[in-house]
Amino acid sequence: MLTVEQIQLHFIEELNGGVRRPGMIGGELGLDYLLDRVVYVTETGDRRAWRKALTDAGAMTSIGVAGVVRLLLPDDGTEAIASVYADYSHLHGWLRLDRTLNDQEYGEVQDRLVDFCATDHPEAEVLERFGEPSVRIGGTNPRYPSVFGYTNPDGPIAWFYLWNGTEAAYEQPVLLAGRCGAPFVDSLRFTPEGRRRRPELEF
Template sequence: MTDANGRREARTGEQVREYLLAEINAALRRPGMFGGEIALRIYFDAMAFADDREQAWSEERGSLQARRAFLSTGTRGAFESLWGAGTDDMAASVYAEFAHRHGWLHLDRILSRDEYDELIGVNKAWCESDRTLGQTLGMFGPPSVYCGGTNPYFPKTLVYAAGHSRDPLFCFHFWNELLDSRTDQTALYNEPMLLAVRGEGSDFTDSFAFTPAGTNRRRGA
């Protein structure tokens, strides 16, 4: 837009805010395409400034460090220390928690109270056996946020959320990896395998319920 003298008008604060919100939500879903965790930090710094929540964001970073959910190598490093692998989608789910609490996270699906309460009741039991991505989607339905691409050869994280910002997110972390191209099998699993479900916990490690596959990776980390 231009003013009466033909000069281009600057964007309004609300326009800048809406742009940042859209970019944050796109980056949370496809973090690898946006530059990974570093890009998320930049977007969240900018959004906190635009929303006058710099103090809250600073306190969140301090809390993540205190809980060992953020190491010198970032949030990805916290996952890597846990089971030997840290990916952008795993890190994005941690940033999504702050976004959810502050009304920044756009949910593709909002769980009803009954659906959310059921998830609370069965998520640990679900992790007592190994589960695939397809089995999990069949059990719990489409996620509120899908972090990562749809390629079955790569890891991804499914985030489930209720409508209230005070309700913790439940994050289902799936693992897969490409094998040597000279072998007949392209990837370790035919579809991503669930390693753990992450919910509430005062310490980062305590917030996970591990599947057998996740426990085996921890032993080998």
């Protein structure tokens, strides 16, 4: 019989895989399922608290994180949605980092995020400026969107949202926005391209 620790590890590993490739698990439905299971099998146990926390942070509505993200970013926003689930996972120590920034690197990302997002950048310039991310959401195919997160074990994740149009409009994804911390909407900093690509809302 599996121990409690083995069950916890299993779901945490599943959550980490799902956060990185959300399209492989059905998008937000899969993320919701996995985070709910991790919360249930860990010491927190309160399966309502995480949804309340995301709602209070302005990152979730009655239809999920998608209810916020799709008002701000183009297409279905699957990778951007996953970044919110990654935020909560990181806060509780469940997110496995591919690269852990030292204090100097982390401070530099935080200090430069706003100014960096004041101009447009292709994906290569994000990597050149900040290096490989602590967590990459989405694949490496330049035809599709991805999200880069930079952090250390203790601080919030600084995110950079990259997009390549509905039919691979660019040679490589371009930066639409960056953010660090909560509340979700107020922390977003759009690039000029990000402002141009914001969805047109119909009421």
